[in-house]
Amino acid sequence: MDDIENAKEFEHKRIDILSVSNLYKTKGIDLNILAVKKLIEEGYDVYYYVIGDGPERERLQRMAIDNDLERNIIFLGRLGNKEVLKYMKTAKIFCLPSYEEGFGIAYIEAMASGKPAIAIKGQGIEDVIKDGYNGLLVNPDVDEIYAALKKLIDDESLRTNLGQNAKNTVYKGFTWQSSVRKLIEIYESMLITE
Template structure:
């Protein structure tokens, strides 16, 4: 039996739809949304940590900062999350849009102040790279494969999972410090276009195939 020996582990993500991203304009968002808002997108389940984001809005409000959140997606937790936003006094700061098409989500990304992913567990979520490619700062949980995409303080902001106080601090920093926000967004966009370009990823697959062939 032939054996294949790879010299090192390689993570090969899917590419981001850069051509679609470039064709989308933020004016395609035709809803009455806050002038500045953070966006989160995904299936509304416990693992995604939307409840943590809502709790972070309450914490920011306690500190005197009013942040707005737009939620793109639907799922079994929606009613619970809507009730939480009312109970915590931030229902006027949270907009639930329900399921959106890929193009609608990308238009929302281009319109938002920043993208937030507060998941309790993740793989290597492509949605983060998409937000970066849209030129937006990402605030995300430091879990699983997320640090493979977001470099804290360089291409985005990482916070501990399940920690609304830390998340509030990260969101407030991005909200209030334009220089910081734009710097991270610029570097994140450069990184996304370099690392999530399909041509680059295809070449990496070819390199991996060649390594496998050489190891036989």
């Protein structure tokens, strides 16, 4: 019986993780690769999809191969909006540990799809992602990214709650309608009334 219980402890449902970005060093894709490696070594059934292209692609693909991860890390290159949205819908977690990010529209797109996002503390997206409410914020560190991914993989309820809060955040503050409403409020506050 103990062997069956131990087997169930490591029985995990497949989890797809997604990043969408230009492939530059500061996007932290290499950190994700190493975090995914740790998850796989622990028996997690994870697949990491990387959408985008750039000067780091060859090095990152080589890194995946060197770590025997070519089956679990899939580089998709640049895709059109419809294809990106398809992957956004099927992914369970969006993780882009970019450590030089002004804002990052990809986070907003993932959040609008109801996905919890993992981002880096102290970057522009911190104005949108509130740690533990609609996503998770970490330092650009493999162990912290791994811990955040593991937390979301292990706790489906947390993943669902963060994803729902993420979606609500975007629909309340980052749609065309909300932007127009904010702009009208700014103009109205500037009007001089007599």
